[in-house]
Amino acid sequence: MTAERLARFRATLDRRQPDLRVLLDGVHKPHNVSAILRTCDAVGVYQAHAVWPGDRLAVHRQTSAGAGQWVRMRTHEAVGPAVSSLQGEGLQVYAAHLSERAVDFRSVDYTRPCAVLMGAELWGVSQAGAAAADAHISIPMAGLVASLNVSVAAAVILFEAQRQRAAAGLYDTPRLDPETYHQTLFEWLHP
Amino acid sequence: MTAERLARFRATLDRRQPDLRVLLDGVHKPHNVSAILRTCDAVGVYQAHAVWPGDRLAVHRQTSAGAGQWVRMRTHEAVGPAVSSLQGEGLQVYAAHLSERAVDFRSVDYTRPCAVLMGAELWGVSQAGAAAADAHISIPMAGLVASLNVSVAAAVILFEAQRQRAAAGLYDTPRLDPETYHQTLFEWLHP
Ligand SMILES: C[S@@+](CC[C@H](N)C(=O)[O-])C[C@H]1O[C@@H](n2cnc3c(N)ncnc32)[C@H](O)[C@@H]1O
Ligand SMILES: C[S@@+](CC[C@H](N)C(=O)[O-])C[C@H]1O[C@@H](n2cnc3c(N)ncnc32)[C@H](O)[C@@H]1O
Numbered sequence: 326m327t328a329e330r331l332a333r334f335r336a337t338l339d340r341r342q343p344d345l346r347v348l349l350d351g352v353h354k355p356h357n358v359s360a361i362l363r364t365c366d367a368v369g370v371y372q373a374h375a376v377w378p379g380d381r382l383a384v385h386r387q388t389s390a391g392a393g394q395w396v397r398m399r400t401h402e403a404v405g406p407a408v409s410s411l412q413g414e415g416l417q418v419y420a421a422h423l424s425e426r427a428v429d430f431r432s433v434d435y436t437r438p439c440a441v442l443m444g445a446e447l448w449g450v451s452q453a454g455a456a457a458a459d460a461h462i463s464i465p466m467a468g469l470v471a472s473l474n475v476s477v478a479a480a481v482i483l484f485e486a487q488r489q490r491a492a493a494g495l496y497d498t499p500r501l502d503p504e505t506y507h508q509t510l511f512e513w514l515h516p
Numbered sequence: 517m518t519a520e521r522l523a524r525f526r527a528t529l530d531r532r533q534p535d536l537r538v539l540l541d542g543v544h545k546p547h548n549v550s551a552i553l554r555t556c557d558a559v560g561v562y563q564a565h566a567v568w569p570g571d572r573l574a575v576h577r578q579t580s581a582g583a584g585q586w587v588r589m590r591t592h593e594a595v596g597p598a599v600s601s602l603q604g605e606g607l608q609v610y611a612a613h614l615s616e617r618a619v620d621f622r623s624v625d626y627t628r629p630c631a632v633l634m635g636a637e638l639w640g641v642s643q644a645g646a647a648a649a650d651a652h653i654s655i656p657m658a659g660l661v662a663s664l665n666v667s668v669a670a671a672v673i674l675f676e677a678q679r680q681r682a683a684a685g686l687y688d689t690p691r692l693d694p695e696t697y698h699q700t701l702f703e704w705l706h707p
Contacts, residue, residue: 333660340658356547360668366659395660431679464675467531467687468557469524469586477551477671480664484655484672488622496658 334513337395338506340496341371344438345486346416349375350404350454351445352475360476361443362392368487371501372397374411374440376404376454394516397509404442408457411440418442420458421478422450423471427463435486436493443479525704528586529697531687532562535629536677537607540566541595541645542636543666551667552634553583559678562692563588565602565631567595567645585707588700595633599648602631609633611649612669613641614662618654626677627684634670 347365352358352375365373373396401407408418419433420442433439442458444450449472455461464473464481473481490496499506538556543549543566556564564587592598599609610624611633624630633649635641640663646652655664655672664672681687690697 337658337660356665360665363661363664364668366661367655367657367664369658392659392661464558465678465682466558467528467560467678468583469528470554470557470583473554473558473671474551474667476665477555477667480668480672481675487656487658491656 331514334510337369338501338510339499340369341499341501342369342490342495343371343501343505344416345370345435345483345490346411346440347373347479347483348404348407348411348418348440348442349373349377350442350451351376351448352443353377354446357446357474357476359392361479362396362398364476364480364483365396366392368483369490369496370396370483371505372399374399374401374407376401376407395513404451404454405457408442408454412457412459414438416440417460418458419460419462419482420444420450420455421463421482422455422458422461423463423466424455424461427461430462430464430482431485433460433462435489436495439486441479441482441486443475446475522705525701528560529692529701530690531560532692533560533681533686534562534692534696535607536561536626536674536681537602537631538564538670538674539595539598539602539609539631539633540564540568541633541642542567542639543634544568545637548637548665548667550583552670553587553589555667555671555674556587557583559674560681560687561587561674562696563590565590565592565598567592567598586704595642595645596648599633599645603650605629607631608651609649610651610653610673611635611641611646612654612673613646613649613652614654614657615646615652618652621653621655621673622676624651624653626680627686630677632670632673632677634666637666
């Protein structure tokens with residue numbers, strides 16, 4: 326049992342992608358946050374980020390339906406500093422945003438270090454988030470409804486990232502630095 | 517205003533795909549059904565199917581968040597007859613189901629007439645549904661959580677179908693038969 330758990334944890338950490346992130350810009354419905362974290366876990370996102378007031382984290386922890394414990398979550402007070410901090414780490418920030426500037430989501434390179442910025446259910450990506458992002462990406466819509474559910478949009482983009490990264494061999498050898506790897510393994514084994 | 521609406525309706529009907537369907541096998545949470553119908557509308561699904569007891573349709577109509585009125589929904593009492601009826605129309609039925617028989621979801625051909633069968637939130641695809649399907653397809657999971665949210669899984673598969681169909685030119689000329697096209701246009705203009 327413990328050996329099996331250890332093997333599963335190692336197999337997961339072997340595929341975690343420290344340079345593929347998600348930044349949630351005011352996404353607040355628990356079922357959406359939960360679905361997004363499940364998707365993050367599935368495509369190997371090691372760390373997600375969220376902009377929300379301090380007291381919302383409690384909600385997230387209760388409702389992440391199992392995935393919350395496997396995807397590290399960092400919260401930020403405002404989107405501007407959050408985007409700057411990701412850019413400071415060398416990541417491109419792609420805002421999922423149906424703006425005039427938007428390019429097709431399949432045309433950008435997700436094998437380079439990047440973060441996908443998702444907007445809130447009602448008002449979408451904030452003005453500050455849209456302004457700070459390096460690019461805007463959109464998923465084509467062939468129907469009458471203007472936008473997709475946010476957890477659906479995040480998944481469509483993240484599985485395109487997964488496809489590109491798998492093709493580039495980025496899941497074939499461990500990509501976390503050894504210290505983070507072992508620290509996380511320790512935390513998962515001793516929660 | 518009316519001319520603009522007419523143009524939008526026509527542009528949508530020009531891209532509707534009568535031979536790309538979704539069959540929901542006991543999916544019952546309104547927010548999931550709603551998110552799936554939004555995705556159906558976005559990728560041009562003309563008709564969706566659902567297996568559920570007669571009295572559930574009311575829930576669906578209230579909660580489809582706008583997309584329900586643009587995607588025709590047919591309900592079925594049981595999954596076996598629903599699958600047979602789709603197969604009788606010449607469609608392949610691909611069950612999204614993490615079984616031993618499952619092949620990677622990107623390896624199947626969505627340009628041929630087909631329906632994607634999605635399982636319920638808790639128990640997944642029913643035994644009868646899994647047995648009746650022509651193939652099982654799975655989305656790769658690189659993490660610790662066993663499955664994706666059902667509306668997320670449906671979207672990842674449907675946007676792969678959209679990608680294949682766009683590459684094959686299936687959105688370039690109208691694919692609905694003229695009678696269905698005009699009948700639907702009439703219904704949308706005079707709800
Ligand atoms: C329900 S949408 C927000 C809609 C909002 N009314 C707007 O105009 O932006 C929630 C988020 O999902 C993402 N999203 C939804 N549909 C999308 C699409 N077709 N392309 C890119 N992102 C999308 C965006 O991040 C968006 O901010
Ligand atoms: C939450 S899952 C059901 C989980 C259920 N415990 C089971 O074992 O099947 C709901 C539905 O989403 C779809 N789904 C979720 N993750 C999937 C994946 N990785 N591949 C294919 N389909 C998936 C399937 O149709 C599944 O029946």
